[in-house]
Amino acid sequence: DVCVLGSLNMDLVINVDKIPAVGETILANGFMKFPGGKGANQAVAAARLGSRVIMLGCVGKDDNGDILLNNLNRDDIDTSFIKRIDSAPTGIALITVDGAGNNTISVYPGANMKVDLDYIDNAKGFIESSKIVVAQFETPIEATKRAFRIAKKFGKKTILNPAPAKKIDEELIKLSDIIVPNETETEIITGILPESEDSIKEAGKILIEKGAEHVIITLGSKGAAIMDRINFDIVPAYKVNAVDTTAAGDSFIGAISYYLSKEQRIDFETLKSAVKFSNKVSAIAVTRKGAQSSLPYLKEVIEVFGE
Ligand code: ADP
Numbered sequence: 001d002v003c004v005l006g007s008l009n010m011d012l013v014i015n016v017d018k019i020p021a022v023g024e025t026i027l028a029n030g031f032m033k034f035p036g037g038k039g040a041n042q043a044v045a046a047a048r049l050g051s052r053v054i055m056l057g058c059v060g061k062d063d064n065g066d067i068l069l070n071n072l073n074r075d076d077i078d079t080s081f082i083k084r085i086d087s088a089p090t091g092i093a094l095i096t097v098d099g100a101g102n103n104t105i106s107v108y109p110g111a112n113m114k115v116d117l118d119y120i121d122n123a124k125g126f127i128e129s130s131k132i133v134v135a136q137f138e139t140p141i142e143a144t145k146r147a148f149r150i151a152k153k154f155g156k157k158t159i160l161n162p163a164p165a166k167k168i169d170e171e172l173i174k175l176s177d178i179i180v181p182n183e184t185e186t187e188i189i190t191g192i193l194p195e196s197e198d199s200i201k202e203a204g205k206i207l208i209e210k211g212a213e214h215v216i217i218t219l220g221s222k223g224a225a226i227m228d229r230i231n232f233d234i235v236p237a238y239k240v241n242a243v244d245t246t247a248a249g250d251s252f253i254g255a256i257s258y259y260l261s262k263e264q265r266i267d268f269e270t271l272k273s274a275v276k277f278s279n280k281v282s283a284i285a286v287t288r289k290g291a292q293s294s295l296p297y298l299k300e301v302i303e304v305f306g307e
Contacts, residue, residue, distance in 0.1 A: 001261035003130035005056040006039015007112045007138030009091040010064040035071040038136040045254020047075040048297045054078040058111040064090035085111040115139040120146045131261045134159045148175035174211035231268045235275045238283035251285035
């Protein structure tokens with residue numbers, strides 16, 4: 001149902017009392033490895049809700065690569081086309097967290113940058129057999145464009161999560177049926193920080209003028225705004241006791257992908273229901289610690305919110 005093209009990273013998390021200054025060495029008091037990467041997180045989010053998910057991407061021929069693939073397999077994600085790269089290690093994110101929860105993060109993309117046009121061309125069959133193709137900005141943009149072009153040719157829907165934030169070219173926006181940025185990403189792409197209803201509308205309008213058919217701007221604890229050429233609405237978030245918003249965005253993208261893969265067509269009303277559902281999924285994710293560990297199964301969403 002859902003084809004996720006994107007990153008697979010190993011998150012290396014070091015816990016310290018205080019984040020070291022330049023030139024300083026300190027002893028940490030904890031270390032853990034967690035499977036991550038926006039692409040993989042979104043794939044897991046959609047799979048736990050019930051989608052059949054195909055993941056496209058690259059990892060190295062190393063232990064981290066083995067661990068990441070096994071991890072996706074545990075959620076029944078099809079990893080058969082994930083490429084093992086000789087010339088680069090599996091991507092890693094080096095995360096240092098202090099006692100107050102502040103962090104610094106350095107990402108080495110490694111194998112993720114080896115997703116190329118040939119790889120995408122060879123993955124045509126996987127794109128053809130999906131309903132939704134999702135991508136982010138942690139793998140090369142030219143490959144994403146190629147994948148979206150193939151998806152459009154087969155009549156598939158494309159969802160672009162422009163994260164981490166960077167300016168994007170209009171060609172990619174035009175190839176995206178739905179673009180789903182958060183507040184920071186919206187500001188970087190449009191130059192407008194979406195804080196008030198007016199500024200949200202204004203930013204959304206810029207994305208639509210650049211060629212996006214549907215825009216969903218996620219607004220953290222405020223929920224998400226939906227827009228097309230004619231309509232606008234804000235679907236409020238659920239009030240929960242948020243303890244860790246890591247992967248809030250990834251849970252939302254996974255949920256939107258799952259929901260829309262079951263729909264025949266995408267109109268404003270469908271998008272509204274999709275966003276309402278995704279707000280539920282993300283509300284659960286922010287009440288739990290971690291990235292993939294916080295992503296709920298459909299059963300849990302129904303237990304909390306009903307059918
Ligand atoms: P990102 O993680 O990319 O910054 P957001 O912070 O916009 O994304 O969050 C994505 C979605 O997660 C929101 O649209 C909302 O549904 C949900 N969410 C985020 N923070 C909260 C919160 N504090 N309470 C309830 N829902 C939240």
